[in-house]
Amino acid sequence: MHLLNRYKETITDGPGLRYSIYLAGCAHRCPGCHNTASWNPSAGVPLDEEVLSDLIEEINSNPLLDGITISGGDPFYNPDELATLLRRLKEATHLPILVYTGFTIEVLESVARYQQALAYIDFLIDGPFVYALRDPSLQFRGSSNQRLIDLGQRYHR
Ligand code: SF4
16 A cells, blocks of 8 residues: 555545545546546555554644545555554544545445445545536535545444
8 A cells, every 4th residue: 555645734635624644546547537646556655654653643743633534546446455554543543534435335335345444434425526527616525426424323333
């Protein structure tokens, strides 16, 4: 798994003040994608133990953060490594986690290798970017097919 970028404080990737982690790799190839450089899974730097410790330290040193956002690319490009990353972030920070993905929740719930990561996600913004449905007035989303889903509420946890 490769880290493309990190934003220590942002208000554009979900509700409140968030720490955003951008992961490399995406196979959806949405026409009009805002970041085609993120499709390459080898872009950025390896997200190894040292980098992860650094991210966690930065997150835990900022008491103003409301949550963590994982974007890309599509974080579900590497579902097993994503589950491990989310578990480590959750255990170390106890902050709500929002994940962007080009898959719909229906697809993620129906494929076994995606389900493990869902257990650590509080909010999901799902679905591919659809150029014909693009709407700059939407909060946190690029096109109107994408949904902000409260997984805590969905799974009664
Ligand atoms: S899912 Fe996101 S990163 Fe991937 S092609 Fe679509 S818009 Fe681009």
